[in-house]
Amino acid sequence: MSFAIQSSRSLLRTALFPRIAHTFAAPAVARTRALSAVGVGLGLIGDILSEMILRAVPKQRTSHSKKRKRMAGKGLKNRQDLVPCTGCGRPKMLAHICMNCYHDIKKKLKGMKRAEERLKQEQ
Known part of the structure; x- marks a missing residue:
């Protein structure tokens, strides 16, 4: 499993926050007004976007056979009662x-x- 690192600016440029992306580039006073108008709390979203975001991303898709081999041990057990x-x-x-x-x-x-x-x- 590899890790993909995205900075807050590159995340803002993506389609995740198209309407409020310009508010994070504005001064703090304008930022609070815009975020309160949108209905987003400044504390949580500001913390997330101000730091680096680290996401786990698999390198390749797990094939059907590998997935089924991994699940093979979860079969039904014999009844003892x-x-x-x-x-x-x-x-x-x-x-x-x-x-x-x-x-x-x-x-x-x-x-x-x-x-x-x-x-x-x-x-």
Whole structure:
């Protein structure tokens, strides 16, 4: 990674601050009036532009293959909390109910409720 250094004058000449660039070349009194009219605080922007600005710039674009090689280690890891269900033997999460057994129990309970409702209607 290389570093690009730009002085405040060359930064002003760029298109970053085209409307207020002339105000920084003016005396301090005119500068405060113009900046307050624009709505920019003199403290922060004055500090930034008065010093050298140091920006990190990559020399070349990172290729797709290099980027993917770097990210290859972030793959999914094997689950350690999967255990076989004691009722049906299918894999389930530890300390959770097996969804296969749950659906079987749910069907049986619905069938029992319907049978009770039929008995009540017959009586």
